Amino acid sequence: MSIRFSYSQDHDSGLWHVTGDDGERSVTIAHESRDEATAQAQEAFGLVAYRPPPPPPPGHHRFVLMESYFGARDARPDDPRYDAIKSSLPQGCSVGDCDYSFSLDCVCPGTHLLDAIATTCAEIRETHGLFFADAGVEKSGNGSVTAKMAGAQPSWPNFCSWQSSVAISLATPPRT
The missing domain is CATH 3.30.70 (Alpha-Beta Plaits)
Incomplete structure (x- = not known):
């Protein structure tokens, strides 16, 4: 299964829209974080999503x-x-x-x-x-x-x- 992901950001709301398309269906996820939107789109297609670790503490x-x-x-x-x-x-x-x-x-x-x-x-x-x-x-x-x-x-x-x-x-x- 080949899935193509596309990314866009709404400049008014700041939300990221990630669309996954495998040729048979298309799923669009909106989220504040591009990484999280991508992870949710991957999961919608049954893939194991990558989520980066949280930022380290200050310093x-x-x-x-x-x-x-x-x-x-x-x-x-x-x-x-x-x-x-x-x-x-x-x-x-x-x-x-x-x-x-x-x-x-x-x-x-x-x-x-x-x-x-x-x-x-x-x-x-x-x-x-x-x-x-x-x-x-x-x-x-x-x-x-x-x-x-x-x-x-x-x-x-x-x-x-x-x-x-x-x-x-x-x-x-x-x-x-």
Whole structure:
């Protein structure tokens, strides 16, 4: 089943109108949030809807961290080297759901996004000796920052954008 979604915003009311059309029927949902209107339209066609997480608290930033390209090699999420960090996660982080690499979903304080990421990466490096430096963030239409998995080749800095997403590799290789 192929479904096409179209989006429009009523400038008078501010409501978003999302129309889903599969060729046999058409469903239009109106809501204050484009994301919620889209989710309701997806559900109307029996799809599992994606709803972005709520914005982080003031002064906090949402991001995903993955162990750097230099240290991770072919390590899977169940690799024993991650047992220590799983038992003592950095504050504000939880184990991510990436199938191919170990990741952390984090909501951490910082004066700005890169400050929050750098502080968390430094804590992981000092506490566990792991080089977490690949971060993924996504800025949604309402201005909130949400996590999105995205890989980038390590360099300083390397910004690769896809639509509203950006992948950031935050550090140079570890010194030997």
